[in-house]
Amino acid sequence: MTVTNHPADYPVPGSDKSQPEGAQCLGACNPEEKIEVVVMLRRQNEGEFKQLMQKINEGAADAAPISRDEFGKRFGASQADVTRIEAFAKAHGLDVVRADASSRSVVLSGTIAQFSTAFSVKLxxxxxxxxxxxxGRSGPVNVPSDMKDMVTAVLGLDSRPQARPHFRFRPPIKPARGGTSTSYTxxxxxxxxxxxAGDGSGQCVGIIELGGGYKQxxxxxxFSKLGVGKPDVVSVGVDQANNAPSGNPNGPDGEVTLDIEIVGAIVPGARIAVYFTTNSDAGFVDAVNRAIHDDANKPSVVSISWGxxxxxxxxxxxxxxxxVLQSAAVMGVTVCVASGDSGSSDGVADNADHVDFPASSPYVLACxxxxxxxxxxxxxxxxxxNDGDQGGAGGGGVSAVFALPVWQKGLSVTRTEGGKAALAKRGVPDVAGDASPLTGYDVLIGxxxxxxxxTSAVAPLWAALIARINAAAGKPAGFINPKLYLAKTAGHDITQGNNGSFEASAGWDACTGLGSPDGAKVAAALK
Structure with a gap:
């Protein structure tokens, strides 16, 4: 393919970036340092895809999931677009590590100097x-004008950590308000x-981890102490990451081990595929993309405890x-995501309400x-x-980004100050489960x-429930939100307490969603 190498002067929409307050510039990067960057490409048959997504959101009976193979053929990137990126890479001395039309992603490798020139950025x-x-970088990422319609994102030029794990060890404090502490397996x-009942046989649960590792x-x-069979746990490395225990249970190792132990205890007959990646936007997006397109392990449920x-x-x-999360919905993969552990502020110190992403995506089950x-x-x-400032509280609220999904229409939020108001945008969470460290999970770490x-514990708890339901049904439940909201409950409605700005109420609320699970009722709602 002959390519005219236009200058990279067209900004990728939404790629503008600035540094957080308090960041200090230490100087230029080493121009010879090698990095990897993920380029995301447009989808084929976009109009057809949007029509299918509308059906899925409405819970239409004829919106059956499509196979990974069929998805790639219908909605992957075109070979022409992949070839154009490969030619662009060659022109700038960049290596193509992986080009996958099905997942619409191309991973490039090269030096800081090569990427700076290729995408007209200052690193x-x-x-x-x-x-x-x-x-880090400031300003937009740029591409040549003949690539402006085909490139949807360029991720990985910036290495700033993008997410945090949402788990908390029980603090050595007395429970507030005269309560007592307990724990559960x-x-x-x-x-x-x-x-x-069931052990999840025939299913695969994918778990996304942005660092750390587990010890066999x-x-x-x-699992021996619990008296359950030893699950088949496989480690999948994404973008140069792998199962790498740090030896510090207070760090990411705690998250990784917690996730595996919860899923493995409840569905020991399932395969557990743990996708390890780097804590950056590129790593996070690419790991979820790789998981839902994984033809070898074929997860029907994915658990994410980071955000x-x-x-x-x-x-x-x-x-x-x-x-990527929309693609998961079309392929019938349920994605369960922790909603955060810092209440209605999500840990942002600006006296405003915030929700956690990816929990706020309309295409996940926010927990x-x-x-x-x-x-x-x-x-x-x-x-x-809500264990107070030091003890943590469940994340929840109203998205500032995503529109109100059709299945949340007509709902309202109850504020601790200000009363009831109509839900105007995507409300978080969808469901809930035990999360307080004072009533936490017995695990073995380090x-x-x-x-x-x-809430890190709640995402794998729900993922394990969905895996049991899938195993019994002999097919994936897929994107379950429309059916759950139609049922108006997850089983146990939570009507007491608040997470800061939002109050629990009868029905859905911005603290616990539709409530905690009654597994039999959830299974019935998903039939």
Whole structure:
């Protein structure tokens, strides 16, 4: 293919980036440093895809999931677009690491100097007190004019950490308001939440991890103590990352191990594919994309316990990620995402309300948190998880980015100050489950038995429930939001408590969504 190498002077929409307040420039990057960048391409048959998405959102009976193979043929990138990117790369001395038309992604490798020229960007080193040192850029990413319609995102030029894990160890403090602390195994919760019987045989649950790793010795000891079969856990490396335990259970290792132990305890017959990637927008988006297009492991459910405030994302990163999540819905992959552990502010110190992304995407099941009191006889009480400033609270609220989904029309939010108002944009979360560290999960991390909470635990809990339902039905439930909202409940309506700005109420609310699960009722709603 002969290519005229136009200058890269057309800004990719939504790619503008600036540095967070307090960031200091340390100077230029080493021009010879090698990095990888992910280029996302437009979809073929966009009009047809939008019509299909509309049907899926409306819960239409004829909106059956399509296979990964068929998806790639109908809605992947065109070979002409892939070939054009490959030619562009060659012209700038960049190597093509991977070009996949089905997932519409091309991974390029080269030096800082080569990428700076190719995309007309200035890359510098920055330091921030809360983030550490990272590679950053200001302004937009640029492409040649003959590529402006085909490139939807260029990710990875910036290495700033994009997300945080949403788990919390039980603090060494006395429970507030005279309460008591307790803990549950995942099997206890599956029983209390009335999960249908089964071990998930024939299913694969994908778990996305942005760092850290697991030790086989932890998993073996944990599942042995619970008396469940040892699940088949496979590690999948994405973009030069792999299963790399740091040895620090307080870091990402805690998240990775928690996720695997919850899923593995509830569906030991399922395969668990853990996708390890780098903590950047490029790594995060690419890992989810790789998981939903994984022809070898074929996950029917994906669990994500990482995220960051919507305001921390560029429009191009958010759009690229949301695009991938729409693809998951079309292929019948359910994506469960933790809604965050910092209440209605999502940890942003500007006295405003924020929701976490990707939980705020309209194409995921956003999982909020509760404080659960139960006994051998069943659930005694369940309220919104809010352990105060130090203890954490379930994330929830109203998106500043995404429009109101058709299945949330007619709902309202109740503010702790200001009363009831109509829900105007995407409301978060959709569902909830036990998340308070004071009523947390018994796990084994780094050889030590401990109790962990956070909405990080709720995403794999729901993912395991969906895997059991899929195994029993012999087919994937797929994008479940329209059916759950039609049923108007997840099983247990939570009507007490708040997460800061939002109050629980009868029906859906911006603290616990449709409530915590009654597995049998969820299964019935998804039939």
């Amino acid at each position: 510098e080193r920055f330091e921030h007190h809360a983030i550490g040192e990272y590679r 995942p099997l206890d919760l599956a029983r209390l939440y009335n999960f249908p 010795s932890d998993l073996s000891a944990y 960051g405030p919507e305001s921390n994302w560029t429009a191009q990163s958010q759009n690229a990620f949301n695009d 909020g948190g509760t404080h659960l009191s139960a006994s051998a006889n069943g659930i005694g009480s369940e309220v919104v998880w 050889g030590t038995e401990t109790v962990v909470g956070g």
